[in-house]
Structure formats: structure tokens, C-alpha cells
Amino acid sequence: MKIILSPAKRLNEATKYSGQSLPSFLKDSEQLIKILKKLERLEISSLMNLSPDLSNLNYNRFQNWTIDKLKTSGQSAVHLFEGDAYRGLDISSYNIKELENLNHKLFILSGLYGVLHPLDSILPYRLEMGTKLTNSNGSNLYKFWDNKLTKFLNKELDGGVLVNLASKEYSSVIDFKQLKSPVVQVDFLQENNGKHQNIAIFSKRARGLMTSFIVKNNIEAINDLQAFDTEGYYFNRAMSKQHHLVFSRLQS
Numbered sequence: 621m622k623i624i625l626s627p628a629k630r631l632n633e634a635t636k637y638s639g640q641s642l643p644s645f646l647k648d649s650e651q652l653i654k655i656l657k658k659l660e661r662l663e664i665s666s667l668m669n670l671s672p673d674l675s676n677l678n679y680n681r682f683q684n685w686t687i688d689k690l691k692t693s694g695q696s697a698v699h700l701f702e703g704d705a706y707r708g709l710d711i712s713s714y715n716i717k718e719l720e721n722l723n724h725k726l727f728i729l730s731g732l733y734g735v736l737h738p739l740d741s742i743l744p745y746r747l748e749m750g751t752k753l754t755n756s757n758g759s760n761l762y763k764f765w766d767n768k769l770t771k772f773l774n775k776e777l778d779g780g781v782l783v784n785l786a787s788k789e790y791s792s793v794i795d796f797k798q799l800k801s802p803v804v805q806v807d808f809l810q811e812n813n814g815k816h817q818n819i820a821i822f823s824k825r826a827r828g829l830m831t832s833f834i835v836k837n838n839i840e841a842i843n844d845l846q847a848f849d850t851e852g853y854y855f856n857r858a859m860s861k862q863h864h865l866v867f868s869r870l871q872s
Contacts, residue, residue, distance in 0.1 A: 648764075651756070784805050853869045
């Protein structure tokens with residue numbers, strides 16, 4: 621069983637964990653960086669809807685990005701990302717064996733790097749998958765990555781189950797119809813007075829919680845996912861289907 625997850629905007633640049641491997645699509649990342657380096661601060665602000673401070677920060681990140689720098693001072697992706705899903709993942713709680721298992725099971729989708737193993741070396745960046753960045757393949761990053769990531773996953777999955785814990789923005793880069801493996805979609809809902817809602821901040825954290833549940837318990841069978849009950853979640857059998865699992869919890 622493998623997992624796909626989105627990256628995070630919030631970064632922990634103070635992490636001292638260096639990456640242990642290089643991203644699989646590094647040459648493609650370099651192509652994107654060449655495009656991004658040509659953009660002025662105001663263009664970055666408009667393209668990514670960023671404040672002047674964030675535009676300046678990311679302008680400098682793009683200008684300073686080199687493969688040599690990534691190789692010498694790149695940080696582990698899973699330690700660098702610090703959004704809600706990664707707080708739920710709680711990487712500091714992993715022992716060495718669990719970390720190795722995580723690196724084997726999890727793929728992090730990325731606008732700049734395509735797909736990452738958790739322990740791949742990366743430099744701090746911000747480039748969301750939905751960015752309409754004109755490139756050699758078209759007018760956005762979905763066109764740029766095209767079917768490269770789908771082919772990559774087909775090879776890595778080798779027929780095994782894929783659990784989609786990525787957001788729609790990121791998972792849309794994958795052509796699920798072309799995958800030769802069963803795919804499990806997962807939703808996390810908050811229950812209040814009998815009504816169930818998908819609330820983004822809670823769903824993001826739950827994706828990290830579910831990732832840890834799969835990795836630390838060596839889950840391989842789809843039915844075994846139903847046992848997930850972290851932080852009050854329960855398997856909502858009535859709302860679930862065979863390959864679409866729904867977990868609910870009472871909203872406090």
C-alpha cells in the first residue's frame with residue numbers, strides 16, 4: 621500500500637535534517653526554475669497571489685536555487701514541510717524503522733518537484749500545483765507534468781493499493797483512469813447535529829494522521845483502513861463505498 625499527499629506552504633526552515641536522496645524529476649524542476657528566474661517580483665505576486673513580502677521571499681528563493689545548492693544544503697522534504705497535514709503526521713514521533721517505512725510508502729506531490737520521497741533533498745520553495753505558469757507543455761503545471769507522474773506511480777505501485785490523501789488541487793495531476801492499481805479515496809467529515817461537513821483545516825490534519833496510521837501499523841489491506849480511530853474519528857460505513865472511505869467524528 622502506497623500513499624499520495626500534498627506538500628505544505630508553511631515550512632520549517634530551521635530543520636537540521638538533510639535529505640538522503642535526490643528528487644526523481646530534478647531535470648524537470650530545473651526547467652521550471654529557469655522560467656521562474658525570469659519573473660520579476662510583481663509578476664510573482666500576480667501569478668501566485670502573494671503579498672509583497674512573500675513575493676520578495678520567493679523571488680530570492682528562485683534566484684538562489686541551483687542543483688549544486690540542493691545537493692549540498694538541501695533539507696529533507698518531510699522535515700521541511702510544516703502544514704496541518706505534517707503536524708498530524710508528527711514526524712518527530714517516528715523511530716528509524718518507521719521513517720524508512722514512511723519513505724517507502726509515501727509520495728508527496730509537488731508543483732516544483734513533481735513527486736517526492738519524504739527523505740528527498742529539497743530547497744525551500746512555494747509553487748502550488750494549480751499555478752498557471754506558462755511552460756513548454758502549456759499554460760499551467762498540470763500541462764507541464766502531463767502524464768509523467770502517472771507513469772511514475774504505475775511503476776512504483778506495481779499493482780499495489782494507492783491511498784489518495786492529497787488535496788484535489790494536487791491529486792488532479794494524476795490520471796487515475798490510467799493507473800493499473802486500485803485507488804482508495806478518503807474523506808474526513810465533522811459531524812454536528814447529524815450533519816456532516818468537510819472542514820479543510822481538520823481534513824488536512826486527518827490526512828497526516830491517516831498516513832501515520834498506515835505506516836506505523838503496516839496497513840496493506842483496504843479493509844484494515846476501517847480501524848482508523850485517531851482523535852475521535854470512526855469509520856462511517858453508511859457513507860462509504862468499497863474504494864471511497866469516509867471517516868467522521870463529532871465536532872466539539
